[in-house]
Amino acid sequence: xxxxxxxxxxxxxxxxxxxxxxxxxxxxxxxxxxxxxxxxxxxxxxxxxxxxxxxxxxxxxxxxxxxxxxxxxxxxxxxxxxxxxxxxxxxxxxxxxxxxxxxxxxxxxxxxxxxxxxxxxxxxxxxxxxxxxxxxxxxxxxxxxxxxxxxxxxxxxxxxxxxxxxxxxxxxxxxxxxxxxxxxxx
Amino acid sequence: xxxxxxxxxxxxxxxxxxxxxxxxxxxxxxxxxxxxxxxxxxxxxxxxxxxxxxxxxxxxxxxxxxxxxxxxxxxxxxxxxxxxxxxxxxxxxxxxxxxxxxxxxxxxxxxxxxxxxxxxxxxxxxxxxxxxxxxxxxxxxxxxxxxxxxxxxxxxxxxxxxxxxxxxxxxxxxxxxxxxxxxxxx
DNA sequence: GTCTATAATTCGATAGAC
DNA sequence: GTCTATCGAATTATAGAC
Numbered sequence: 001x002x003x004x005x006x007x008x009x010x011x012x013x014x015x016x017x018x019x020x021x022x023x024x025x026x027x028x029x030x031x032x033x034x035x036x037x038x039x040x041x042x043x044x045x046x047x048x049x050x051x052x053x054x055x056x057x058x059x060x061x062x063x064x065x066x067x068x069x070x071x072x073x074x075x076x077x078x079x080x081x082x083x084x085x086x087x088x089x090x091x092x093x094x095x096x097x098x099x100x101x102x103x104x105x106x107x108x109x110x111x112x113x114x115x116x117x118x119x120x121x122x123x124x125x126x127x128x129x130x131x132x133x134x135x136x137x138x139x140x141x142x143x144x145x146x147x148x149x150x151x152x153x154x155x156x157x158x159x160x161x162x163x164x165x166x167x168x169x170x171x172x173x174x175x176x177x178x179x180x181x182x183x184x185x186x
Numbered sequence: 187x188x189x190x191x192x193x194x195x196x197x198x199x200x201x202x203x204x205x206x207x208x209x210x211x212x213x214x215x216x217x218x219x220x221x222x223x224x225x226x227x228x229x230x231x232x233x234x235x236x237x238x239x240x241x242x243x244x245x246x247x248x249x250x251x252x253x254x255x256x257x258x259x260x261x262x263x264x265x266x267x268x269x270x271x272x273x274x275x276x277x278x279x280x281x282x283x284x285x286x287x288x289x290x291x292x293x294x295x296x297x298x299x300x301x302x303x304x305x306x307x308x309x310x311x312x313x314x315x316x317x318x319x320x321x322x323x324x325x326x327x328x329x330x331x332x333x334x335x336x337x338x339x340x341x342x343x344x345x346x347x348x349x350x351x352x353x354x355x356x357x358x359x360x361x362x363x364x365x366x367x368x369x370x371x372x
Numbered sequence: 373g374t375c376t377a378t379a380a381t382t383c384g385a386t387a388g389a390c
Numbered sequence: 391g392t393c394t395a396t397c398g399a400a401t402t403a404t405a406g407a408c
Contacts, residue, residue: 006373025291027213031402041375046403104290104340105211114343139337139345140357147333151325154290157300159325166372171326174368175361182360186352192391217384227393232385 010048012038017045017059022097026056026106053108060102060109062095064088064120071128078177082169085145089153100146101154117142129180140179148172196234198224203231203245208283212242212292239294246288246295248281250274250306257314264363268355271331275339286332287340303328315366326365334358 016038020029031052035042049055067084070077089096102109121142126134148168151160163171202224206215217238221228235241253270256263275282288295307328312320334354337346349357 009373025213027211028291030400032400042402043375043404044373047373052402101290104287104336105214110341113341117343135345136349136353136357139343139349142343143333143337143346144330144361145333146336147329147331150290150332150336151329155296155299157303157325157328159321160329163322163325164372167322167370170372171322171365171370174364175330178360178364179357184353184357186350186356195391216382218382228384229386229393230391233391238384 006048009040009044012040013045013048013055014058017055018094018098021056021059022094022101024101026102026109031055056098056102056106056108060095060098060112062092062099062112062116064116066120066124070124074128074181075177077128077180078175079169079173081141081176082145082172083165085148086165086168089149096149097153100149113146125180133184136184137179140184141176144172144175144179192234195224195226195230198226199231199234199241200244203241204280204284207242207245208280208287210287212288212295217241242284242288242292242294246281246284246298248278248285248298248302250302252306252310256310260314260367261363263314263366264361265355265359267327267362268331268358269351271334272351272354275335282335283339286335299332311366319370322370323365326370327362330358330361330365 013034017029017034020034020037024033031042031045034055035045045052045055049058065088067080070080073080099109099113103113104110117138122134122138125138125141129137148160151157152163153161199220203215203220206220206223210219217231218228220241221231231241235244251274253266256266259266285295285299289299290296303324308320308324311324311327315323334346337343338349339347
């Protein structure tokens with residue numbers, strides 16, 4: 001009974017939902033589309049997840065899982081952060097793409113992004129630079145990382161999507177390093 | 187006849203459309219909502235703009251209007267670019283907010299952002315640093331500026347929205363300067 | 373567990389009176 | 391020029407047969 005039919009159906013719905021939400025966003029994604037992608041009946045979606053909102057909440061989960069030892073080599077923190085972000089984004093099951101694709105027009109997705117930044121990025125930054133100007137520095141880091149993800153994975157702008165991992169680390173790493181430890185005095 | 191009734195009606199629709207599209211995005215914005223905001227009849231929207239798509243195309247126009255003399259003081263180019271972006275964003279009639287809010291889920295908006303970057307930002311960067319690595323440098327600049335706009339004006343994340351203009355220039359300016367003239371070798 | 377049929381809304385767009 | 395009435399399509403969600 002570890003392999004019930006219902007489990008496989010539910011997993012198929014979940015996989016299809018992540019793909020559809022990530023590619024067209026919450027509003028344009030329909031339960032019919034998702035059911036067709038999962039090759040099941042639309043009524044099954046409601047049966048297993050209650051509503052479209054329930055399915056979206058299930059699909060739109062994301063964890064930054066920042067490395068806890070960034071302070072061991074402060075001069076490498078920026079580069080390590082940049083490399084970590086792209087690795088997590090390209091290896092998670094699509095939860096981040098779901099969130100970012102819908103965040104601009106869906107308050108639930110926007111709130112979840114805000115929660116990830118506030119509960120994971122901000123404490124990590126505060127641990128490195130102290131609580132004093134951690135909010136400002138974390139906001140700058142978030143703006144750069146979300147902007148990269150937006151242009152590369154969501155808008156898929158040519159040059160941004162074409163960058164290699166090494167080019168990203170070489171470009172974004174020094175920026176994050178500056179946002180962590182540079183002088184931000186106006 | 188410089189002040190026909192129809193002109194005022196059309197202008198009211200245009201103003202209301204920009205506000206509604208900018209606040210909820212293309213999909214969630216309804217013609218009925220826009221008409222109510224403009225205090226006119228929904229049928230007038232179709233009469234004057236043909237369709238919802240036609241109205242959106244009218245609302246989603248944006249011009250970066252970059253200063254042509256950035257090369258006169260190369261060491262200030264990054265700071266001037268940063269200051270220019272926020273000035274344009276906060277003083278245009280909302281066209282950019284309309285575009286960015288809908289870009290993630292609306293291909294028309296995404297294409298228009300790509301066009302602005304390709305036809306305005308890229309040539310300006312190429313004029314400063316040459317055509318060789320202009321695409322990469324422009325892509326990095328775009329990622330930072332769109333990320334700032336996303337977190338500040340669309341997601342309205344607390345710390346990003348709270349930054350003053352001086353803090354933005356002090357934070358983003360050196361980054362753009364690095365993206366223009368820094369070494370990006372991996 | 374699965375699917376058919378359909379209820380209940382909502383939306384974009386049109387026709388036509390005034 | 392403006393508004394009423396409404397069409398036709400698409401959507402989420404439910405009820406109930408099998």
